[in-house]
Amino acid sequence: MGACQSFREMCDREKNTNVRLSLPAICVVWQTAMIILFGVFIRYDHDSDAHWVEHRKHLNLTDIENDFYFRYPSFQDVHVMIFVGFGFLMTFLKRYSFGGVGFNFLIAAFGLQWALLMQGWFHSLDYTDGKIKIGIENLINADFCVAGCLIAYGALLGKVSPVQLMVLTLFGITLFAVEEFIILSVIHARDAGGSMVIHTFGAYYGLSISWMLYRPNLHQSSPLQGSVYHSDVFAMIGTLFLWMFWPSFNSAICDHGDGQHRAAINTYLCLASTVLTTVAISSLFQKHGKLDMVHIQNSTLAGGVAAGTAAEFMLMPYGCLIVGFCCGVISTLGYIFLTPFMEKRLKIQDTCGIHNLHAMPGVIGGIVGAVTAAAASVEVYGHEGLVNTFDFKGKFKDMVPRTQGGHQAAGLCVALCFGIGGGIIVGAILRLPIWGDPADDNCFDDETYWEVPEEEEEGIPTILQYNNHMRNKDITKSNFTMELESRARS
Amino acid sequence: MGACQSFREMCDREKNTNVRLSLPAICVVWQTAMIILFGVFIRYDHDSDAHWVEHRKHLNLTDIENDFYFRYPSFQDVHVMIFVGFGFLMTFLKRYSFGGVGFNFLIAAFGLQWALLMQGWFHSLDYTDGKIKIGIENLINADFCVAGCLIAYGALLGKVSPVQLMVLTLFGITLFAVEEFIILSVIHARDAGGSMVIHTFGAYYGLSISWMLYRPNLHQSSPLQGSVYHSDVFAMIGTLFLWMFWPSFNSAICDHGDGQHRAAINTYLCLASTVLTTVAISSLFQKHGKLDMVHIQNSTLAGGVAAGTAAEFMLMPYGCLIVGFCCGVISTLGYIFLTPFMEKRLKIQDTCGIHNLHAMPGVIGGIVGAVTAAAASVEVYGHEGLVNTFDFKGKFKDMVPRTQGGHQAAGLCVALCFGIGGGIIVGAILRLPIWGDPADDNCFDDETYWEVPEEEEEGIPTILQYNNHMRNKDITKSNFTMELESRARS
């Protein structure tokens, strides 16, 4: 108990946000490590190696049957979601747009390299030569893996340093790869769009870290914890690119042919339905029925999250609409009631509301997947279709839909445990007073980690700037006016 | 006449913009209806059903020949046009960006569900089991169908309530599906990019509604009926995504192979040419040759509209440039001369100038299509090429290019009639005083239907806010100054 006390005290010392040594050091060291590990382990796979011509002739394929053409359009859509989608969704704060889109960029670029290694060791290791063989599917999976960490960042937006984010990503990717291996390969759950593996894990990972890093005096930054008109429009760029490309996200690594096709249709329908119920609930709970941009920016995406696990199953078009319907309602109600409750009672500060956008819909998606899998039948899927869709092959060739449903549920539990457990551990590490995180009255402010252009140059002296004048120079109002005047004359 | 008079009076009662009951009600009811209708009618088609493996083997196809791989990249581009393209094009107003991009999102998400049903009944009904079978092509067509309604929204931007937009969409999709069936299936006109079916119909539908909803005192909102610097840059996001992806729009549902290929090339060339003449005319008619953002944002797209019908025909590269040349000139002149004339004389208030961007170029596209079809020959197309391109098969196997030209012209007339007729009827419905539309001095203002963040927090007290101070509190200038001062001190 005494140790815990002194640990807390150590953590609450005065903040130093100077990352001039730590950030460059961590970037250069880790990038160098990546180069060495890539040199030792990573090579091209059959479809991307120059020996493809021979391989192709051997298998009697044409060039268009290279996996590249099956997956590259979806890969690019996923890539847009990771960098523009997640990035711009986090620009909604009035003075944290640089941090939102910029740190998202940084941790995604680092995370995908580490993900290629971690996932490669588990899934793409060629035992004949001990090398990881990568192709387009590995790139998609690396982007997916990164998504988990970006979701976690959503809870912490504005309250952590870039160094903390790098640490969060290193551990997050590692945990992700282990959790994914257990869920997909050991338990043999199916999770094409990652409702469990990506969203549930990522969200609870972020929420647990946020709980560990609870800031009781965060209200000191509250003037900056909101949006302005244009930052809300920027955030809509993120929302829309996520919304539009989610069918690609959920279908990107599905089976060739009907698998990818069906996943895209299911996700498209799920998302359409979510928009309508989000609008309904948002309007219903506001004075005069006015819509709230926070809901439109976030809850409209919940359907895509929930469609993840069951995306390639025969969920049926009406089933998708029902899932979307529920997610829109639950997610929006979450923003209205749950987020304030969590902040006040559970001490979980969730800047972007990832509990409503990723955690709850992710769990719903896991449950929908388990139920749909358990209800699968030869009549609906056809014999070959059933085997292909659920991959009842190799050592799992004796499985039946009912047992598959149980395995799906087990997968969901694993995702929850890894998210919460991993988050608490990583959160404890991030409480160490060495990471350069901002003080409570300095959160949500790009000034801390970015060179921010001076708005004065544009000629609009803002009240904030006026405040600073008053504070720094102790001048009177008339001085300020005179200065304005003289500047205008010059 | 008396009835008409009292109808008008009823419509002009004081406005109540509270949509707290009507908007949620309509969203939930219609979404529920969609779920039921989808449950009864909609199933997966051959290429997206789990039975694809069997179907594929039966037809001796490989996985890559699933229609998904022919059309999915184009589908995603169209999807971006619908949500980001149309959405951001409508963010140009200084205080209606939320409404522009947000309501666009809402009605598109609703419209595509209803479109899947309406178009499904006409085109994809499997008579063996009475079900609509959907695949990727249906999703593209649903997006197309929605485009018609979004075009109509362009004329009404800032002057209608979300409830009115939902009604407009419901009727618009319905009319669209009927009109499309008549033009494509009954008359057998070809319209791959929808110059007639989408743009001509959508534009005249919107203009007729705008004429019915004429607001004589709209000038009371004129301070808000313009752009600011950053809102114009936001609108360019919409412009560019529309411009770049228009080749995908026009080629998305063309024949596999050369049809899609040629449609993309034709549209690309048409659009390039339009940019140059738009710039020329814009510069020529302004003082000092300055360019007008309104023209650059809109008229540059006219070539894509006009390339729609003839996109898959052998329009020839130089033919595309000529069409683009003319459209840029006509569309820009429309913005300079026709839009003010229409507002003043014809009582048609057209916020986005859809008459110049969609109506005129759409009609031009229809005419170009008719002429190109009538001039088609076996020498240019080859025998098989001619049959494939114009689909001279089944009960239309005896048609020749000359008669096809006539049918194209007939199709254009149908689109015009449905647009104007439908718009007048729906406009009459939308005049009812129950839809929560804003008063004349309250248009183009997001405050009406959105929770707008308070800019004061950022420290910039604007004159608008000052105005409100003066109006509400009857304080003098010095009070305001004192308040500023005191706020600065705190």
Place this chain on the structure above:
Amino acid sequence: MGACQSFREMCDREKNTNVRLSLPAICVVWQTAMIILFGVFIRYDHDSDAHWVEHRKHLNLTDIENDFYFRYPSFQDVHVMIFVGFGFLMTFLKRYSFGGVGFNFLIAAFGLQWALLMQGWFHSLDYTDGKIKIGIENLINADFCVAGCLIAYGALLGKVSPVQLMVLTLFGITLFAVEEFIILSVIHARDAGGSMVIHTFGAYYGLSISWMLYRPNLHQSSPLQGSVYHSDVFAMIGTLFLWMFWPSFNSAICDHGDGQHRAAINTYLCLASTVLTTVAISSLFQKHGKLDMVHIQNSTLAGGVAAGTAAEFMLMPYGCLIVGFCCGVISTLGYIFLTPFMEKRLKIQDTCGIHNLHAMPGVIGGIVGAVTAAAASVEVYGHEGLVNTFDFKGKFKDMVPRTQGGHQAAGLCVALCFGIGGGIIVGAILRLPIWGDPADDNCFDDETYWEVPEEEEEGIPTILQYNNHMRNKDITKSNFTMELESRARS
């Protein structure tokens, strides 16, 4: 010397920025010329002509093997890079966003038409009928060609008139096509992603022009030569779309199959590595370790430039990371040390820092390509792979990797010569006082060539506007205040 003197004087006469005659004239004349030349020369190729059905059967292909399906997704990504990527990257200036994105749009739309002709004559001329046959690959190459001119525009941003840009583009495309023909066809260097052909040429072309157009009094515009908060966020849209789609840029015209696949992977890895070292160097050289948006917006892209030439070679994943590592360091150091040095000592004013983003990484890319080619071996590529990748066919069938390396180096020299030489000549032409370029105190200001919306309407009277008041009307401060007051009352 005397002639030179009088030439200089002629060039320094008072500036007239009225382009009301010259801009429309040049647009209309050139567009008309394009129509005529397209009519004489350009036709569809085998894959886009209506005779495809016969051609396809003749070669025993299926529809999906039309080149359209191999390249269209990449084409659309490249298209986004050209119009949104380059366009928005140039919106970072506080008052030149219209010019950044708008003139980019104009010159790209013109340039691609001229590029189709120029490149067509060199590469796609069908000698049987004297026609250029175009397909999707030509569209990609036209976009590439335009990229060279847009890079050059980056150095001149804010300091030239649209008429000058049109001239720059006309000559730039012409030079590009000749240079490209020499490098690719005569010298037989490989350059899939255009490190040499596009980036090195384009950057030195722009820098030479900027040197010729040196403005000693540019500091008079310095209040406008910076960003504001929101313009930096707009620029990030450009950055991210360039970054995300660069794998498509480098793979778009590679060999079908493994060539495209490998190029995408290589570029993806290169770019990821660059982000980390850019952040490291940016943080290391700023006070308090704060990041500079200029570096994040630009230097993170350097890896994509450098990956261009060797994109389809067996660069190996770790090799890509090393290239990216170096580029991030060099490019960021360039922004910190080289750009100020070049402006002060070499009299090269480089608005966007294209020397750091395109010139140096382009040269690095050329060198990496030469080394990688020289080191190629049958063990790594396989026999067929080596022949395919380096195109050792036809009259080059006797070449070996070592000689290929020499040819690559020769190609780099040609690109440098064409860039510098061409830039000096075109720069001399652009110094003529007939092009409507702005005066030194009028640069970086959209007011010169655009109708800019009055911000006053939004209620924020800026100091700039106040300045204008003072200058134009010679009113006193109290007058201004009174006006504000009266406006507020109305």
